[in-house]
Amino acid sequence: xxxxxxxxxxxxxxxxxxxxxxxxxxxxxxxxxxxxxxxxxxxxxxxxxxxxxxxxxxxxxxxxxxxxxxxxxxxxxxxxxxxxxxxxxxxxxxxxxxxxxxxxxxxxxxxxxxxxxxxxxxxxxxxxxxxxxxxxxxxxxxxxxxxxxxxxxxxxxxxxxxxxxxxxxxxxxxxxxxxxxxxxxxxxxxxxxxxxxxxxxxxxxxxxxxxxxxxxxxxxxxxxxxxxxxxxxx
Amino acid sequence: xxxxxxxxxxxxxxxxxxxxxxxxxxxxxxxxxxxxxxxxxxxxxxxxxxxxxxxxxxxxxxxxxxxxxxxxxxxxxxxxxxxxxxxxxxxxxxxxxxxxxxxxxxxxxxxxxxxxxxxxxxxxxxxxxxxxxxxxxxxxxxxxxxxxxxxxxxxxxxxxxxxxxxxxxxxxxxxxxxxxxxxxxxxxxxxxxxxxxxxxxxxxxxxxxxxxxxxxxxxxxxxxxxxxxxxxxxxxxxxxxxxxxxxxxxxxxxxxxxxxxxxxxxxxxxxxxxxxxxxxxxxxxxxxxxxxxxx
Numbered sequence: 001x002x003x004x005x006x007x008x009x010x011x012x013x014x015x016x017x018x019x020x021x022x023x024x025x026x027x028x029x030x031x032x033x034x035x036x037x038x039x040x041x042x043x044x045x046x047x048x049x050x051x052x053x054x055x056x057x058x059x060x061x062x063x064x065x066x067x068x069x070x071x072x073x074x075x076x077x078x079x080x081x082x083x084x085x086x087x088x089x090x091x092x093x094x095x096x097x098x099x100x101x102x103x104x105x106x107x108x109x110x111x112x113x114x115x116x117x118x119x120x121x122x123x124x125x126x127x128x129x130x131x132x133x134x135x136x137x138x139x140x141x142x143x144x145x146x147x148x149x150x151x152x153x154x155x156x157x158x159x160x161x162x163x164x165x166x167x168x169x170x171x172x173x174x175x176x177x178x179x180x181x182x183x184x185x186x187x188x189x190x191x192x193x194x195x196x197x198x199x200x201x202x203x204x205x206x207x208x209x210x211x212x213x214x215x216x217x218x219x220x221x222x223x224x225x226x227x228x229x230x231x232x233x234x
Numbered sequence: 235x236x237x238x239x240x241x242x243x244x245x246x247x248x249x250x251x252x253x254x255x256x257x258x259x260x261x262x263x264x265x266x267x268x269x270x271x272x273x274x275x276x277x278x279x280x281x282x283x284x285x286x287x288x289x290x291x292x293x294x295x296x297x298x299x300x301x302x303x304x305x306x307x308x309x310x311x312x313x314x315x316x317x318x319x320x321x322x323x324x325x326x327x328x329x330x331x332x333x334x335x336x337x338x339x340x341x342x343x344x345x346x347x348x349x350x351x352x353x354x355x356x357x358x359x360x361x362x363x364x365x366x367x368x369x370x371x372x373x374x375x376x377x378x379x380x381x382x383x384x385x386x387x388x389x390x391x392x393x394x395x396x397x398x399x400x401x402x403x404x405x406x407x408x409x410x411x412x413x414x415x416x417x418x419x420x421x422x423x424x425x426x427x428x429x430x431x432x433x434x435x436x437x438x439x440x441x442x443x444x445x446x447x448x449x450x451x452x453x454x455x456x457x458x459x460x461x462x463x464x465x466x467x468x469x470x471x472x473x474x475x476x477x478x479x480x481x482x483x484x485x486x487x488x489x490x491x492x493x494x495x496x497x498x499x500x501x502x503x504x505x506x507x508x509x510x511x512x513x514x515x516x517x518x519x520x521x522x523x524x525x526x527x528x529x
Contacts, residue, residue: 050414074420086415088408095398099408102419107401147419 001026001155001186002047002078007056007066009046016042018210020056024155029187031197034207040190041083043207044157047188048080049073061154075103077154083163085144089133093124096132096143100150110150117146120176138169145176155186162196170196198222236372241494242487243369247379249486250386253479255441255459256466257390258434264410264473265430266322268330271338272313274460276306276435278348280442281451285357295362298443299385303436310435311428313340318431319424341456348453356450359443382444389440390479393433397475406430410473438463469509471522481520485509 007020016039024030034040045051047058049070058066065073074080088096097117101110118125121142127135132143141161148156161177162170174196181187181200191197197204197218204221206214214227221227255277262270283305284298317336321329361378368374397403408416409426417423441459449455462485470481488508492501513519 048418050417069422070417071420071422074418080418082415082418086412086418088411088415090411091404091407095404095407099404099416099419099421102401102405102421104401151420 001028001061002188003057003059004047005057007043007046007058008054009042009051009056010054011042011051015054016210017046017053020207020210020212022205022212024186024188027184027186029181029189029200029202030205031200031202032188032190032205032207033194033197034192036192038208039210040192040207041159044080044082044159044188044190047073047157048078050080077152078157079148079151079153079155080157081144081148081159081161083159085140087132087135087140087143090131092129092131093135093143094128097124097147097150100147103151106151113150117149120149120179121146137165138172141165141169141173142176145173145180149180153185155188156180157188157190159190160192161189162191162193174199194221236370237494238491239370239373241490243373243375244379245487245490246483247375247383247486248489249483250383250390251441251444252462252466252486253482254386254389254437254444256463256470256478256482257393257475258437259463259467260470260473260475260478261406261430261434263467264475265406266318266333266427268318268333268337269464269467269472270313270318270431270434271334271460272317272340272344273337273434273438273463274456274458275341275344276309276438276456277442277445277459278344278451278453278456279306279309279435280439281359281446281455282348282352282357283439284443284446285359285451288359289357295359295443295447298359298446299440302439302443306435306439306442307432310431310433313337313435314428314431316340319427322427341460345453345456352453354453356452357446358450359446361447378447382448385440385444389437393437394475396433402426402429465509469512469519471519474519474521474523477519477521484520 002024004020004022007017008015009017020043022030032040032043042051046053049065049068053066056066057064060076060078065076088099094114097114098110101107101113106113123139124142124146127139132140135143158177161173165173189197200218202218204215204218205212206227259270259273262268280302283302284295287293287298287301317340318333321327321332321336361376362381363377366374366376367380397407405416405421405426406429408419408421409423413423442455466482466485467478469485470477485505488505489501492504496504
């Protein structure tokens with residue numbers, strides 16, 4: 001579904017991605033693991049069009065999307081749930097969610113989508129008239145996930161869903177991600193901590209200094225002592 | 235007592251028209267983060283459209299409202315494409331300052347075009363309705379003023395409903411508050427900027443049509459509205475719609491009260507003193523928020 005070949009990207013003069021190849025098949029769960037500051041967020045920002053790649057190809061559903069505007073990429077069903085949630089702070093929870101259904105076809109079905117998100121995240125239903133900036137960190141994360149689920153996502157990209165949350169909330173968020181995975185959505189997830197994705201049947205890529213240095217199934221990586229010692233500190 | 239009530243009535247009318255004149259400027263500051271110095275010109279454009287309809291077809295200002303808002307909507311998009319868009323995202327360019335200057339250039343061009351086309355002579359447009367409504371002994375208001383206030387309040391309510399209920403209205407607020415997230419939601423930012431400039435310009439033109447019957451239409455009919463809109467917008471807190479409306483009514487009422495009790499010549503000096511004192515205490519304006527939060 002998503003094919004990336006030789007992707008390079010930089011911020012000004014500083015190269016961040018130095019040739020990334022990856023592919024995500026229909027219904028597959030791919031996790032990109034790596035230390036902070038090595039290009040995980042940049043990878044997702046480049047895929048969703050917020051950052052233009054310097055070279056390389058990105059195809060989605062067999063069509064090139066590199067260089068397209070982010071709103072056009074998003075309209076194709078490649079939905080990026082960004083790091084730090086980026087809520088519309090002075091808008092209500094409900095308005096935030098409605099904006100997740102901005103594409104015209106999703107907008108027509110917005111009330112039923114809203115109900116679905118409220119069933120998935122009851123806390124958002126309780127907070128629906130509250131301004132997004134008044135939410136707690138965990139609630140904001142639910143809002144970001146919910147906003148991404150308001151439309152027909154062909155593929156979700158989630159950036160560090162555990163970032164800045166207390167362990168109990170991390171478990172709750174990953175509980176929701178399990179539900180999302182179980183529903184058959186194609187998922188590309190970025191995470192610093194390998195242990196969060198251990199329980200999933202995922203294909204894992206290790207990203208370091210802007211390159212994929214290792215990849216395999218969760219089981220393969222767990223069995224690889226060098227990987228465990230070098231990259232994951234266990 | 236009657237003079238006090240009379241001042242309140244005029245203040246409310248003036249406040250409504252100030253709010254209508256300024257709210258577009260606030261909307262543009264909220265989304266694009268720059269002051270649109272061509273905003274006053276849209277007041278002038280509205281006035282000329284209304285005058286042309288009257289002069290050539292004999293149509294009154296109500297027809298002018300519709301025509302002027304359409305014409306100004308297109309002008310807004312044109313200004314966005316010509317004077318603002320080329321500056322967005324340019325490396326090494328201070329967008330806020332350069333767009334401020336380029337839109338001011340648009341004002342100069344439009345004033346001079348108007349001078350060339352229509353000449354320097356003032357054009358008069360009749361009011362929507364003649365006559366005055368006598369409220370109580372010694373307190374009255376012209377029917378035209380009531381229409382002005384009514385149209386202004388209706389447009390503000392319509393704007394509020396548009397921003398909070400419709401897909402593109404919510405899109406405008408989303409772009410103002412979190413551009414990256416808005417783009418990730420699939421909101422086309424350039425189209426939203428066009429829409430914002432179009433709507434804002436149309437609102438200013440509606441104010442221009444209403445004011446054309448009170449003052450005259452001339453090539454620099456937009457200068458004073460621009461100045462007033464800047465004062466109202468900054469006093470209310472740049473980028474805050476509620477702040478703008480509050481500030482418009484406060485300034486309208488203050489002007490009317492000062493003119494009643496101290497004479498018209500004190501109205502601007504005293505107004506500036508009050509505004510300066512408030513700004514010293516609240517540098518972000520009445521309801522302005524520092525940096526990130528807008529609209």
